[in-house]
Amino acid sequence: MKLPTTPDGWAVRVSSLVKAAREIQGLPRFPIDVAAIARDYSRNVFPGEPITLVHGEALGERFEGALAPNPKAKGEWGIIYNSSIKSKGRINFTLAHELGHYLLHRQGEPIFCSKRDMWAWDSEYGAREAEANRFASVLLMPFDDFRVHTETFRRPTLSDFEFLRDRYEVSVTAAILKWLEMTTRRAMLVVSKDGFIDWSWGSTPLFKSGVFFRARQETIAIPERSLAASAQTVPNNSVQHPPGVWHPVESVFESVLFSEYHDMSLSLLIYSGDAIGRSIIEMDDETVPDTFDKFSV
Numbered sequence: 001m002k003l004p005t006t007p008d009g010w011a012v013r014v015s016s017l018v019k020a021a022r023e024i025q026g027l028p029r030f031p032i033d034v035a036a037i038a039r040d041y042s043r044n045v046f047p048g049e050p051i052t053l054v055h056g057e058a059l060g061e062r063f064e065g066a067l068a069p070n071p072k073a074k075g076e077w078g079i080i081y082n083s084s085i086k087s088k089g090r091i092n093f094t095l096a097h098e099l100g101h102y103l104l105h106r107q108g109e110p111i112f113c114s115k116r117d118m119w120a121w122d123s124e125y126g127a128r129e130a131e132a133n134r135f136a137s138v139l140l141m142p143f144d145d146f147r148v149h150t151e152t153f154r155r156p157t158l159s160d161f162e163f164l165r166d167r168y169e170v171s172v173t174a175a176i177l178k179w180l181e182m183t184t185r186r187a188m189l190v191v192s193k194d195g196f197i198d199w200s201w202g203s204t205p206l207f208k209s210g211v212f213f214r215a216r217q218e219t220i221a222i223p224e225r226s227l228a229a230s231a232q233t234v235p236n237n238s239v240q241h242p243p244g245v246w247h248p249v250e251s252v253f254e255s256v257l258f259s260e261y262h263d264m265s266l267s268l269l270i271y272s273g274d275a276i277g278r279s280i281i282e283m284d285d286e287t288v289p290d291t292f293d294k295f296s297v
């Protein structure tokens, strides 16, 4: 059988095998156990280059995971996650990301993936990282099932994504980015640290209405009256802000989550349905829709 060459092709191939196997075994389809699949699948399809090691290692602060050849056994590969990560969802997503590198990019050299690379679309490895993320996203959260479980989302809060995190064993961040990829709502995820936006990602309808932040290019403080700025002192984790908080003339619904990355806060922003404010928030020539479409975790 001809082997796939794209992230989607590989993800669909592996996903359909898993689905069939689980049906035969009478087991639920989700969550997908990437560690077991990586070993079995690689041994079956690439017997000369199997993944023989899947484990956690001390990779320091910077790295989330890695794909590496076994220095002692030619042809063998290992996929590694940072053992300091305690979130099962982050570990599973990282393993799927590394399996994506194995299927799409292995060339004999190790690939180390930083936390930033995992969400990067503007690094020198951006295309490769985006492909691995795309593979992981489609494998762990297939569109058909994801759609069924999000079709009632009108004004979701971050708590709604905790259900998806548990169903698919992914990070909340990965589930939100998946939803932002598919939704017709104008919505954005803002990840902030120490009072400043670290990175953000918006849905296509929001982007097309001209609303986004250029946090990679300039330092942007989170709004003083935002929930993200109030940190853990706020008992409610969601609020409808009046205009002037997240947007000059739009009311924005914000929910926050502080737990997933301990030093980061996640804000999910839902803008009003009508696209107003084009050119109120600055446009960025580098973030053209083509680039936007490529990043699809």
Ligand SMILES: [Zn+2]
Binding pocket: 097, 101, 111, 112, 113, 117, 118, 128, 129, 132
């Ligand atoms: Zn990577």
